[in-house]
Amino acid sequence: MKELLGSYEAWHAAGQGIGRAVVVRTFGSAPRPEGAVLLRADDGRIAGSVSGGCVEGAAAEEIEKARANGRSRVIRYGISDEQAWDVGLACGGTIDVLIEPAVREEVAEAATRLGRAIATPLPPDAPPAEFGLHPPGEGAPPEPAIVVASDGTMTGSLGSAAADDALRAAAAEALLRGTSRTVEIEGRSVFVEAFPVKPRLVVVGAVEVARSLVHFARELGYETVVVDGRASFATPERFPPDQVDRLVVGWPDEVADEIGLGPDDAVAVLTHDVKFDEPAIVEALRRRCRYVGAVGSRKTQGDRRARLREAGVTEAELARLRGPVGLDLGGRAPAETALAIMSEIVAERYGGSGRPMVERAAERESGAAREPAVPAG
Amino acid sequence: MRTAAIVLAAGAASRFGSPKALARLDGRPILEHVLDAVRSAGIEDIVVVLGHAAQEIEDGIDWLDERRVRNPDPRFLSGSLQVGLAAVADLDPPVRGVVIALGDQPRTRPEVIRALIGAARETDRPVVVDGRASFATPERFPPDQIDRLVVGWPDEVADEIGLGPDDAVAVLTHDVKFDEPAIVEALRRRCRYVGAVGSRKTQGDRRARLRVAGVTEAELARLRGPVGLDLGGRAPAETALAIMSEIVAERYGGSGRPMVERAAERESGAAREPAVPAG
Numbered sequence: 239m240k241e242l243l244g245s246y247e248a249w250h251a252a253g254q255g256i257g258r259a260v261v262v263r264t265f266g267s268a269p270r271p272e273g274a275v276l277l278r279a280d281d282g283r284i285a286g287s288v289s290g291g292c293v294e295g296a297a298a299e300e301i302e303k304a305r306a307n308g309r310s311r312v313i314r315y316g317i318s319d320e321q322a323w324d325v326g327l328a329c330g331g332t333i334d335v336l337i338e339p340a341v342r343e344e345v346a347e348a349a350t351r352l353g354r355a356i357a358t359p360l361p362p363d364a365p366p367a368e369f370g371l372h373p374p375g376e377g378a379p380p381e382p383a384i385v386v387a388s389d390g391t392m393t394g395s396l397g398s399a400a401a402d403d404a405l406r407a408a409a410a411e412a413l414l415r416g417t418s419r420t421v422e423i424e425g426r427s428v429f430v431e432a433f434p435v436k437p438r439l440v441v442v443g444a445v446e447v448a449r450s451l452v453h454f455a456r457e458l459g460y461e462t463v464v465v466d467g468r469a470s471f472a473t474p475e476r477f478p479p480d481q482v483d484r485l486v487v488g489w490p491d492e493v494a495d496e497i498g499l500g501p502d503d504a505v506a507v508l509t510h511d512v513k514f515d516e517p518a519i520v521e522a523l524r525r526r527c528r529y530v531g532a533v534g535s536r537k538t539q540g541d542r543r544a545r546l547r548e549a550g551v552t553e554a555e556l557a558r559l560r561g562p563v564g565l566d567l568g569g570r571a572p573a574e575t576a577l578a579i580m581s582e583i584v585a586e587r588y589g590g591s592g593r594p595m596v597e598r599a600a601e602r603e604s605g606a607a608r609e610p611a612v613p614a615g
Numbered sequence: 616m617r618t619a620a621i622v623l624a625a626g627a628a629s630r631f632g633s634p635k636a637l638a639r640l641d642g643r644p645i646l647e648h649v650l651d652a653v654r655s656a657g658i659e660d661i662v663v664v665l666g667h668a669a670q671e672i673e674d675g676i677d678w679l680d681e682r683r684v685r686n687p688d689p690r691f692l693s694g695s696l697q698v699g700l701a702a703v704a705d706l707d708p709p710v711r712g713v714v715i716a717l718g719d720q721p722r723t724r725p726e727v728i729r730a731l732i733g734a735a736r737e738t739d740r741p742v743v744v745d746g747r748a749s750f751a752t753p754e755r756f757p758p759d760q761i762d763r764l765v766v767g768w769p770d771e772v773a774d775e776i777g778l779g780p781d782d783a784v785a786v787l788t789h790d791v792k793f794d795e796p797a798i799v800e801a802l803r804r805r806c807r808y809v810g811a812v813g814s815r816k817t818q819g820d821r822r823a824r825l826r827v828a829g830v831t832e833a834e835l836a837r838l839r840g841p842v843g844l845d846l847g848g849r850a851p852a853e854t855a856l857a858i859m860s861e862i863v864a865e866r867y868g869g870s871g872r873p874m875v876e877r878a879a880e881r882e883s884g885a886a887r888e889p890a891v892p893a894g
Contacts, residue, residue, distance in 0.1 A: 415849065446655045446725060458852045536878060562874035565844065567860055568867025571657035581846055581860040582873055588847025592871045594861055595841035599815060 239275045239349045240433065245285035246277060246341060246349075254279040257301035258338045258345075261288050262312065262360065262420045262429040265369045268331035273418030273431055277341070280305065288335055289315070297335055304339040304377075311337045311377030312364035334365055334420070336429060337377070344383040348433040355409035357384040359396070360420065360427040367422055388413050388435070396423060405430070414587070416459070435502055436461050439583070440527075442490050442518040443508035444471035447533070450576035451506060452481050458584065460504075463497055465490055467514060490518030494525065504529035504583045506563070510538075516545060523555040529583050531560035533575070565592045618660075618732050619710040620653045621699035622646070622681075624718030625666025625689035634668040635719045637675045646676055648721035653714070654679075656728035660710060662702045663718070664695045742776050744769055746793060769797030773804065783808035783862045785842070789817075795824060802834040808862050810839035812854070844871045 239260070249256055259276040261268070269289045276286045276294060278301040288297055293315045300313060316332045336358070348354050363375025384394035386409035395402055401424045408421045412432035420429045439455040441448045444466035452462040463484045466472040472487050486493050490507075499505070505522040507530075509515045515532055519542075522530040534542060539561045546556060564578030565585065585592045624646055628635040636646035646663075653661055661681040665672055666689020673683065684702045686695040696715070703713050714728055742763040745751040751766050765772045769786075778784070784801040786809075788794045794811055798821075801809040813821060818840045825835060843857030844864065864871045 417849070454856065458856065459850070536881075539878070560873065560875055562878050564874055565860060565864075566869045566872055566874050566877055567864040568869030569863050570659060572655060573657060574863055574867075577856075577860055577863055578869075578874075581844060581856055584848050584853055584856060585844075585846040585873070590845045590847030592844055592846065592873055594839065594864070594871055595843055595845050595857075596839055598845055599818070599841050 239273070239286075239345065239431070240352075242275055242277055242286045243346075243349050245283075246346065249277075249279045249283070254281060254283075255305060256280070256341050257305045258341045259288050259297040259301055260336050260338070260429075260431070261333050262336045262418075263334035263365075263367070265332040268333050270333075271417065272420070272429075276301070278302065289333060293333070293335070297337065300335075300337045301339075304337045308339050308379060309377035310339065310361050310380040311374055312360050313337060313374040314365045314372045316371075332369065336360065336364075338380060340380070342380070342383050344385050345431070348385070348431075352433050353388045353413075353435045354433055355386045355412050356431045356433070357386060357394075357396075357405055357409065358429045358431065359384075360429055364427055367420070367427065386410075386430075396426070396428070398424070400424070401426075437587075438463065438503050440465065440497065440499060440503050440505045440522075441508060442466070442505065442515065443510075444468070444473075444477060444485075445508050446572040447508050447575045447579075448506075449476060449481075450573040451508075451579060452477065454576060454580040456481055458580070465493055465497070465518075466509075490514065491521045494521045499525050499527065501526045501528055503527045504586075505531070506579050506583075507532035510534065512542075512545070516542065516549065519546060519559065520549055520551060523551060523558060529560065529586050530558060531563035531579055531582065533563050534561055536562060560586075618658055618712040618714060619703045619706060620658045620661045620714045620716055620728075621696070621703060622649055622653065622661060622663045622716045622718050623692065623695050623699065624672060625664050625669075625686045625695045626692075626719075627667040627689065628719075634671055634675075636668075636672050640721050644676055645721035646672065646718045649716055649718050649723060650676075650679075650681060652721075652723050652725050653716055653728060655725035656714075656732070657725075658714065658728070660703070660706050662699050664699045664702075666695060744772055744776070744797075745788075769793070770800045773800045778804050778806065780805045780807055782806045783865075784810070785858050785862075786811040789813070791821075791824070795821065795828065798825060798838065799828055799830060802830060802837060808839065808865050809837060810842035810858055810861065812842050813840055815841060839865075 246256060257278050261270055261272050261274045264272060270287060274288050276284060276288045276297050278284045278298045284298050287294055312334050314332060314334050345356050348356050359381045361378040363377065365372035382394055384392060386392050386406060390406050392402060392406060396405055404423045405428065408430050412418060412430045413434045416432060416434045418431045420427050438461040440463045441451055442465050444464050448464055452464060455462050461483045463486065464472060464477050464482050465486045465488065467489050469487045472485050474485060477485050484497065486497065499521065505527045507515045507518045519530060519532055543556055560582060564575065565581045567574060567578045624636045637644045640648060650661065663681050663683050664686055665683055666686040669685050682702055684698050686698045688694055703710060712732065714731060716723060741761045742765065743751060743756050743761050744765045744767065746768050748766050751764050753764060756764050763776065765776060778800065784806045786794045786797045798809060798811055822835055839861060843854065844860045846853060846857045
């Protein structure tokens with residue numbers, strides 16, 4: 239939805255009525271994930287897609303009908319293997335598409351301001367969560383949207399405290415993963431559409447490892463910031479704009495305000511220079527950045543922790559510092575160090591152990607799992 | 616593919632007057648600048664050939680794990696090169712390429728060394744194989760990202776791409792008729808890493824079918840499936856990261872666990888695995 243804001247706003251400004259189709263469930267290898275959106279203006283223009291091209295025409299017609307009768311419907315589309323092959327899909331998937339007679343204010347606002355999830359109860363005659371044929375029903379007038387902010391505050395209600403708690407948990411999960419999906423709460427299907435804040439990686443030290451690190455981070459959808467006090471290191475030649483969103487020359491503690499360093503940031507301190515890396519670590523810990531890692535040998539780490547304690551860093555804060563940094567991949571080349579750090583940032587975000595999946599699978603089978611099993615997903 | 620470096624620092628520096636390797640630039644001996652550049656380019660096996668003033672240089676450089684060899688007759692560069700190449704030939708595991716750097720060129724940049732390595736080898740960057748021409752397009756996989764884009768069945772293209780023990784193979788199709796021949800071929804050819812995506816259920820069914828296809832238990836034990844390190848992410852780029860991390864961890868024998876956990880274990884004396892060099 240976010241990527242369609244330009245079209246939405248232009249059509250809206252021109253006085254066009256706009257309806258929306260959004261993927262709310264997928265089965266098999268669906269071409270587009272939950273949350274993929276197709277918009278249709280009353281003059282017939284469309285933007286976005288809900289599949290690889292096979293059901294857009296049908297979905298646009300359904301939007302037109304919904305504009306006329308004011309009802310939300312969920313339609314299950316099966317995509318045949320043959321069609322799938324033609325449009326470049328791996329295999330036939332099946333998708334449930336919510337057709338909405340209008341783009342609700344809350345959705346447009348969430349797509350603009352981010353950091354919140356929008357919950358939409360699906361009409362009662364929507365297809366069940368189970369796979370299978372389901373002829374579309376008549377639908378129902380749209381229900382009011384429920385807005386769940388990233389801090390858990392909620393506008394609107396599903397009608398009971400227990401249901402709202404379940405929704406709050408689902409919204410938090412959706413925002414963390416950045417994926418939308420339909421959840422079943424007390425017998426109702428609720429589409430939770432996530433509009434997460436883009437995760438950000440702040441790299442302190444414009445060194446060789448930083449170049450690989452920002453490359454990986456960009457691929458993973460992170461906004462990237464590189465900070466270094468040395469103008470000769472922090473050059474656009476070494477960190478081109480297509481890799482780095484912001485390149486800042488300055489001392490980390492001084493630029494923290496400028497870049498708005500905060501809890502949504504992951505911070506990797508790559509300088510090997512005490513006078514540079516310690517202020518950066520102190521600042522990142524103080525501002526409760528969600529990941530704080532710093533390179534350095536075991537000896538360096540011991541000395542550093544001693545100095546950080548002297549600088550007033552608490553034991554609780556120190557316990558959050560990742561140093562030695564990264565997952566133990568064993569490599570020592572700059573790109574390998576960067577890979578180890580990026581993997582740790584991702585593992586920390588989702589609570590992954592870092593160990594090989596085959597080991598975990600073997601443990602589960604032998605019943606000796608030491609950690610709680612993750613959902614099969 | 617592993618690449619080593621030979622750094623030549625045996626010359627007499629007769630015109631310069633004193634050992635050039637130890638001349639200081641930005642406060643450090645120039646040889647250290649060269650060693651930094653080589654290491655930053657991602658080369659781990661570094662052989663330094665010494666000759667003239669060898670002991671002085673031995674004592675004057677802050678060595679990491681470079682191998683030092685001596686040319687008994689350092690008057691000629693070709694002799695130093697031979698001594699260096701002989702040392703490289705002894706490396707275990709063996710390397711398939713060598714970069715030759717001069718110890719008195721401190722401004723050589725890592726990017727240049729990397730570009731040199733990239734130009735010398737064709738199979739460094741990935742090969743992508745798919746049977747569906749609509750997937751394997753240069754638009755989706757541009758030439759600056761991959762070396763070869765092959766449309767064909769994996770078992771048929773194995774010879775064409777020279778699939779072998781130096782290759783890591785990631786099987787990402789969700790299609791039995793495509794991924795099983797690829798796995799069989801990769802295991803048979805003893806590729807150093809063989810991973811295949813799929814849920815736990817898929818993996819069980821797959822292993823059963825691979826056994827029927829004649830794959831041995833020893834071969835099956837090498838198959839990484841479920842694939843990747845447990846990072847917890849589910850987005851495509853996160854899955855890719857988990858697989859790449861596992862490929863690197865497998866190569867160097869890394870556990871995949873956070874370094875802080877390992878460090879804490881070592882300190883409490885409860886290390887369950889052999890310690891890795893501090894490096």
